[in-house]
Amino acid sequence: MALYFTEKHPERVIKYVGMDNTGLDLPDPWFYELAKWPVIGEAAMKLSMPTSVDATRQLLEGLLANKSEMTADMAQELYPPLTFQCNLASQWVLERNLDWSVTDQLIPKMKTPTLVIWGKQDTIEDSSSYVQRWHQLDPQATIVVLDHAGHLVYDDQPEKVKQLLLSFLAA
Structure with a gap:
């Protein structure tokens, strides 16, 4: 959403920062492709949602390269929103309505200074494909x-991300 806003309203955005974001017309990971299918996608998403704080912790650990960065507070904070049916439904509705070709096609026209930060060990999206694109x-x-x-x-490398952001935004 931030990328699209930057593309459509360059006069309102001084700089754009993306962190492990998509917006590129590349295939989504299999799980999100599955979410686009009626009934099957809904069932898969419902079955994959954590049912406890401990399960939430395990889910988050799968997104981190440095598992020791995962704190009990992080899992406790994220768990309640995952229990709301409307939040779960919004995931498959979002996946079914995204069209990354729109943002992908507008990137070459974007003149806004851009910083993209990616985790090399990203288990959701292949960093090499996205960086190359x-x-x-x-x-x-x-x-x-x-x-x-x-x-x-930002959780795995908070100091490096902070340094990159401050340097980019100050320039």
């Missing part, structure tokens, strides 16, 4: 792939 679409973008970081790059 970003470079292809926007050769001027600053793209940083952080080692020892997964899909939650």
